[in-house]
Amino acid sequence: MTAILKHELRAHFHSLTAWVFGAFLLCFVGIGALQYNLKAAVSNFEYVLGYCAIILAIIVPLLTMRTIAEERRQKTDQLIYSLPVTTTQVVLGKYLALLILFAIPLLIVCLYPLIFAQYGDVYLPTAYGSIGAFFLMGAALIALGVFISSLTENQGFAAGLGVAVMLFNYYSVSLSEYVSRTTVGSGAALAVLAVLLCLLIWYMTKNANLAYGAAVVLILGLSGVLYFKPELLEGLLPGIMEKLSFFERFYTFVDGVFDLTSVIFYLTAIVFFLFLSVQSLEKRRYN
Amino acid sequence: MITVSHLTKYYGRHLAVSDLSFEIGEGHVYGFLGPNGAGKSTTMNIMTGCLSATEGSVSIDGHDIFEEPKAAKKLIGYLPEQPPLYPGETPEEYLHFVGQAKGLRGERLRAELEAAIEATGIEPVRHKRIGALSKGFRQRVGIAQALLGDPRVIILDEPTVGLDPLQILEIRDLIRRLGRTHTVIFSSHILSEVQTVCDRILIIAHGRLVAQGKPEELERELAGETEIRLIADADDLTAAKIVASVEGLHALEVTGEGGVSTFRLAAGDGDPHAMTRALFGAFAKADTAILEMSVKKATLEDVFLELTEKDGSGLPAPEDSIAEDSAPVDGAAEEIKESEATGHDGDPEA
Numbered sequence: 001m002t003a004i005l006k007h008e009l010r011a012h013f014h015s016l017t018a019w020v021f022g023a024f025l026l027c028f029v030g031i032g033a034l035q036y037n038l039k040a041a042v043s044n045f046e047y048v049l050g051y052c053a054i055i056l057a058i059i060v061p062l063l064t065m066r067t068i069a070e071e072r073r074q075k076t077d078q079l080i081y082s083l084p085v086t087t088t089q090v091v092l093g094k095y096l097a098l099l100i101l102f103a104i105p106l107l108i109v110c111l112y113p114l115i116f117a118q119y120g121d122v123y124l125p126t127a128y129g130s131i132g133a134f135f136l137m138g139a140a141l142i143a144l145g146v147f148i149s150s151l152t153e154n155q156g157f158a159a160g161l162g163v164a165v166m167l168f169n170y171y172s173v174s175l176s177e178y179v180s181r182t183t184v185g186s187g188a189a190l191a192v193l194a195v196l197l198c199l200l201i202w203y204m205t206k207n208a209n210l211a212y213g214a215a216v217v218l219i220l221g222l223s224g225v226l227y228f229k230p231e232l233l234e235g236l237l238p239g240i241m242e243k244l245s246f247f248e249r250f251y252t253f254v255d256g257v258f259d260l261t262s263v264i265f266y267l268t269a270i271v272f273f274l275f276l277s278v279q280s281l282e283k284r285r286y287n
Numbered sequence: 288m289i290t291v292s293h294l295t296k297y298y299g300r301h302l303a304v305s306d307l308s309f310e311i312g313e314g315h316v317y318g319f320l321g322p323n324g325a326g327k328s329t330t331m332n333i334m335t336g337c338l339s340a341t342e343g344s345v346s347i348d349g350h351d352i353f354e355e356p357k358a359a360k361k362l363i364g365y366l367p368e369q370p371p372l373y374p375g376e377t378p379e380e381y382l383h384f385v386g387q388a389k390g391l392r393g394e395r396l397r398a399e400l401e402a403a404i405e406a407t408g409i410e411p412v413r414h415k416r417i418g419a420l421s422k423g424f425r426q427r428v429g430i431a432q433a434l435l436g437d438p439r440v441i442i443l444d445e446p447t448v449g450l451d452p453l454q455i456l457e458i459r460d461l462i463r464r465l466g467r468t469h470t471v472i473f474s475s476h477i478l479s480e481v482q483t484v485c486d487r488i489l490i491i492a493h494g495r496l497v498a499q500g501k502p503e504e505l506e507r508e509l510a511g512e513t514e515i516r517l518i519a520d521a522d523d524l525t526a527a528k529i530v531a532s533v534e535g536l537h538a539l540e541v542t543g544e545g546g547v548s549t550f551r552l553a554a555g556d557g558d559p560h561a562m563t564r565a566l567f568g569a570f571a572k573a574d575t576a577i578l579e580m581s582v583k584k585a586t587l588e589d590v591f592l593e594l595t596e597k598d599g600s601g602l603p604a605p606e607d608s609i610a611e612d613s614a615p616v617d618g619a620a621e622e623i624k625e626s627e628a629t630g631h632d633g634d635p636e637a
Binding site for chain 1: 299330335336337338339356357358360361365367369371372373374377380384385387388392393432436577587
């Protein structure tokens with residue numbers, strides 16, 4: 001895993017990716033700090049990160065797009081498969097390299113509250129709590145980006161899909177207000193989601209029977225709930241959209257609340273998407 | 288060293304490899320021969336753990352590639368058909384990474400890296416970007432990564448494809464040298480190449496093993512009987528009487544026209560020159576001129592083409608298969624012969 005990690009770090013620093021990512025992140029945090037801390041004289045550094053959160057939906061896919069897609073395009077994945085390392089080690093090596101790239105500009109950002117504290121009252125626990133949460137949210141988004149990169153060999157497609165998915169996640173709370181809260185509305189929306197999930201299963205496994213089986217189980221389950229416990233579906237979809245928002249959970253920290261469930265949520269999301277990335281790489285061996 | 292048992296691979300509904308079984312011993316250069324699409328690359332990818340098998344198993348020195356992939360992969364160095372290289376890196380950086388991924392560290396990594404660079408002759412380009420190298424040198428860098436970790440088996444998938452004749456000669460020479468210290472398996476669709484380089488040949492067609500053995504064994508066991516073509520200055524009846532006086536021959540085809548007769552004679556598996564000598568004597572004794580006489584032995588290439596062009600259903604089992612000999616299947620070997628004749632000692636660098 002160390003070899004993969006070092007190799008990835010070198011590749012990112014040899015190309016412009018690492019530098020552009022770091023520059024963009026620092027630039028936006030700088031603009032935020034200028035607006036809030038200097039111009040508006042607000043002493044809460046966490047608001048700056050709240051302002052900058054959306055930029056992650058743009059720059060994280062740019063960072064992660066080549067991670068696995070590029071290996072597939074230039075056929076170096078065959079080298080990876082033939083080396084005495086496991087797919088999990090490969091994915092972890094690549095992921096840790098990305099985390100380091102993300103952590104470097106954040107370490108610089110960590111100096112900002114200290115600098116501002118020299119000139120006024122900055123409440124450091126919320127500032128650093130937010131920086132920690134910002135890192136966790138970024139780590140979860142990076143895991144999602146790695147997974148999306150594992151689905152294709154086209155970097156552009158990986159980046160585009162990544163931006164779309166992350167922006168949808170960013171706006172999911174606002175969008176949830178427009179989603180039907182009725183039982184039927186939620187049921188219909190969940191049925192559509194079930195079909196989309198089955199299409200994803202089919203795409204990843206190329207196993208039509210498995211996809212049909214999953215569709216039957218999900219639709220039957222949904223019908224059962226609709227028939228026996230319809231009240232469970234009331235407001236379910238908007239609720240899911242709010243709960244699954246990476247960004248909404250981050251704003252809890254910005255508001256000064258250290259939410260342990262959110263920490264667990266981010267860690268779970270990281271494990272989940274890395275697991276899917278490993279499966280996505282493994283499935284290539286079987287197709 | 289390697290045992291492949293009942294290997295079968297389906298891509299969706301397409302059967303790429305069908306119940307393939309063979310064993311590969313320690314040492315020697317093994318040639319995996321077959322036309323494009325025969326299942327060579329699929330088999331190699333499965334043997335190296337890059338692909339799963341639908342059925343069957345592959346064992347490398349007792350380690351199952353699916354059950355104990357790490358232990359098995361440590362024994363293998365693999366160069367896929369398209370060398371898996373990072374164009375933005377230098378060969379040295381690339382080999383350093385592969386060496387580390389194979390678990391090499393410190394002095395041993397440095398020593399093996401230098402040995403691989405020396406063995407493959409990439410010293411002059413070790414600090415150049417891989418993307419700027421010629422195909423020949425890129426292939427060498429690919430082979431160098433396969434050598435790292437001192438694997439006992441080196442598997443090379445069509446390592447000479449797309450190279451110019453001189454580069455092909457150099458890669459073949461490198462494979463021969465590697466064969467002295469490792470078990471080398473390399474695939475090719477060029478019969479002459481496999482014959483030149485390999486100690487043993489496995490012929491695969493339509494995903495099945497159709498013949499295997501040493502080149503000379505295959506030639507002896509599988510090549511058809513010798514045929515003599517004779518044109519005599521006599522009508523077919525007279526000439527037939529003379530031919531009949533020579534023992535061990537039987538006519539496959541006789542045609543006569545304008546006092547000249549043409550024979551296609553089967554000479555069995557005896558010495559064809561003893562037969563031609565006897566024929567010459569018989570015609571001289573009958574005071575009849577031989578206008579033309581030639582010996583045609585079914586070549587390995589003839590049999591290779593016959594074996595590989597049949598549709599899969601009619602292929603013989605490997606134990607009772609038939610064989611082949613000489614001559615290139617495509618133009619590369621002729622080009623090589625030409626370049627050998629002109630005595631070039633080319634530089635494959637871009």
